[in-house]
Amino acid sequence: MNNILNKKKSHNLVLFIIIISFFMLPRLIGGVRLEELITIIYTMFLLPSFIFICIKKRLIPVILYFIFLLFSFFLCLYSDILYSNIQGFNWIYFSKYFLFFSFICLGYYSGKFNSFDNKNIQRIIYICLGLNFIWMLYQVVSGKLGSLFGADRAFSYGLALIGEAAAFQVGSLLSLIFFIGLSFFYEKNNLIFKFFGFLFTLFLFYSIYLTQSRVNLLAILVGLIIYFFIKVKIIYKYIILSSFIVGLIYVFSILNFSFSKNDNNRFTLDGILTSYDARGSEIWSEPISIISENIFIGHGLGALSSFNENTNEMHNYYFKLLLEGGLFYFIIFILFIISIFFLKNNQSKYIFSMKLYLLCLVLSGFLQDSFSSDKAVIPIFFLLGYFLYTSDIKGEKNG
Numbered sequence: 001m002n003n004i005l006n007k008k009k010s011h012n013l014v015l016f017i018i019i020i021s022f023f024m025l026p027r028l029i030g031g032v033r034l035e036e037l038i039t040i041i042y043t044m045f046l047l048p049s050f051i052f053i054c055i056k057k058r059l060i061p062v063i064l065y066f067i068f069l070l071f072s073f074f075l076c077l078y079s080d081i082l083y084s085n086i087q088g089f090n091w092i093y094f095s096k097y098f099l100f101f102s103f104i105c106l107g108y109y110s111g112k113f114n115s116f117d118n119k120n121i122q123r124i125i126y127i128c129l130g131l132n133f134i135w136m137l138y139q140v141v142s143g144k145l146g147s148l149f150g151a152d153r154a155f156s157y158g159l160a161l162i163g164e165a166a167a168f169q170v171g172s173l174l175s176l177i178f179f180i181g182l183s184f185f186y187e188k189n190n191l192i193f194k195f196f197g198f199l200f201t202l203f204l205f206y207s208i209y210l211t212q213s214r215v216n217l218l219a220i221l222v223g224l225i226i227y228f229f230i231k232v233k234i235i236y237k238y239i240i241l242s243s244f245i246v247g248l249i250y251v252f253s254i255l256n257f258s259f260s261k262n263d264n265n266r267f268t269l270d271g272i273l274t275s276y277d278a279r280g281s282e283i284w285s286e287p288i289s290i291i292s293e294n295i296f297i298g299h300g301l302g303a304l305s306s307f308n309e310n311t312n313e314m315h316n317y318y319f320k321l322l323l324e325g326g327l328f329y330f331i332i333f334i335l336f337i338i339s340i341f342f343l344k345n346n347q348s349k350y351i352f353s354m355k356l357y358l359l360c361l362v363l364s365g366f367l368q369d370s371f372s373s374d375k376a377v378i379p380i381f382f383l384l385g386y387f388l389y390t391s392d393i394k395g396e397k398n399g
Contacts (some may be wrong), residue, residue, distance in 0.1 A: 008113040014042050015106070015115050016124055021377070023128035026149045036099055036374065043102040050105045059388050061343065064336040071332065072097050072301060075325050079300030089302035089312050096372055099379045107385025116386075129177070137160050146212075157212035164375055168368055171213030172376035174244050175220045175360050178204045179353040182227055215367045219360035227356060259370040283315055287323045298325035317365035317372065319352055333371075338360060340384060344391055354383045 021035035028034060043050075052061040072094050079090035115121050139159055140144050147160040178201060185197020208216055256271055285381050290299065301324050305312045314320035321330040341355055358380055364370040371377055 008227075011109055011113045012115050012118050012121060014038060015110055016121060018106070018133040019124050019128060020123070022375075023132060024163050026147065034376065035378075039102050040099060040108055041335050043105040043365050046109060047102070050108060053108075057358045061339040061384060062388065064072075064332060064339055065104065066100060068329070068332045068336060069097050069101050070184050071325060071329055072325040075298060075301040075329070078298075079302055082300050083303070085299075087301050087312075089305045090300060093301050093372060096374060097152070099376060103378050104385035107382035107387075108389050109385075110382070111386040111389030131335045132161050133203075137203075138312050140207075140210065152218055158212040159207055166375070167211050167213040168216065168364070168370070169368070169373055169375035171208050171211040171216030171375065172360065172364070172370075173379070174208050174211065175206055175216050175223075176353070176379050178208070178220060179223060179227070179356045180350060183353045190224075206332075215364040215370075216360065219363040222363060223356040223359055226359070227352075230352075236267075250343055283313075284319060287314065287319055291319065291322045293392055294326075295322065298326070301325075313369050315368060320369055320372075339382075343384075343387060348387065348390070350383075351387050354380065354387070 018035045018038055021038070025034055050065065051062075054058075054066070074265065076090045076094040083090075108358055110116070135148055136159055145158055145160060145164040148162045158167060159170065161173070162172055164173075181197065181201050181204060185193050185200065198315065205220070208220060284305075287304060290307065303324050304314055304320070314323070318330065323335055337358070340358055343351065343355075361370045361377060361380065364376075
């Protein structure tokens with residue numbers, strides 16, 4: 001009994017530090033984050049037993065992702081043989097996939113140890129979120145956009161979190177909080193909760209707009225429509241809400257609200273077409289021609305870095321999978337995604353929020369390497385592990 005309690009205390013302490021780092025701290029040297037290092041080191045001791053449990057209990061999403069991870073490892077070695085100019089991007093991508101698998105493990109044991117029932121864990125989550133919201137509000141009021149702790153500002157166009165500035169990752173994380181907020185506030189009968197929930201989600205929606213991550217904004221609109229179509233079940237409310245949000249986006253675009261000193265045209269038709277043309281002509285054209293030659297043959301992890309030395313991002317995760325591993329590699333990952341959508345858990349209403357967020361990542365994947373983006377996908381892998389502890393694909397409780 002004491003051994004179990006000690007393990008629980010140790011786990012919650014590790015999780016406590018990871019939460020602080022995830023929400024507050026900037027990237028370290030080389031773009032590595034502290035929470036990533038801690039998670040990999042900690043879960044290395046848990047992975048053997050975790051893999052055994054997953055196989056024994058037939059936890060399909062984990063098994064599929066483990067197969068994907070093994071496939072990625074061999075593709076990584078294959079790239080070392082094929083390319084001399086890949087600059088280690090093959091191992092960077094593999095380390096990301098291993099990291100995500102580690103977060104599934106971390107989430108699973110967080111469920112086992114009831115970590116979210118721990119008052120200290122709850123407090124630190126609320127404190128970290130509160131501080132980030134205060135920082136976002138300060139940026140809106142002051143017009144000074146950017147991270148507080150000087151985080152890497154690459155690919156940052158607007159609003160930032162305290163320790164993260166990259167637009168897609170900030171927008172993605174806010175999208176998850178947006179969907180969790182919907183479940184938390186709108187599924188309560190208290191009108192005061194609903195009122196504050198409306199203000200909260202409206203602020204988050206506007207914040208996502210200010211990140212200027214277009215794919216996140218589009219994805220959250222789709223997710224919002226699905227949420228009200230399923231939950232509200234009254235068609236006129238769904239139509240009114242959708243029309244209101246589309247109108248809101250249109251007004252934002254016309255007025256071109258921007259608190260940044262560096263105005264841009266990302267939300268204009270010209271800006272969107274320019275971005276799409278850059279992807280089509282400069283990034284996608286050669287990989288698509290290579291893929292079409294033989295869709296079954298993969299060219300190794302990080303292959304784009306060898307074919308196009310100007311970029312290591314495909315800006316379409318599905319093209320990336322087909323180029324690197326071929327059709328089978330692509331199918332394994334798609335089956336993994338589908339298995340999450342079929343995951344059932346009657347003990348938590350937030351699993352629906354997780355699935356809406358996953359849909360956002362799926363849609364973003366057509367224009368971003370969304371499932372290679374650490375900050376964006378770490379929550380989905382962690383929540384997957386957490387929900388898998390309480391119920392598997394068949395809805396049976398995992399004790």
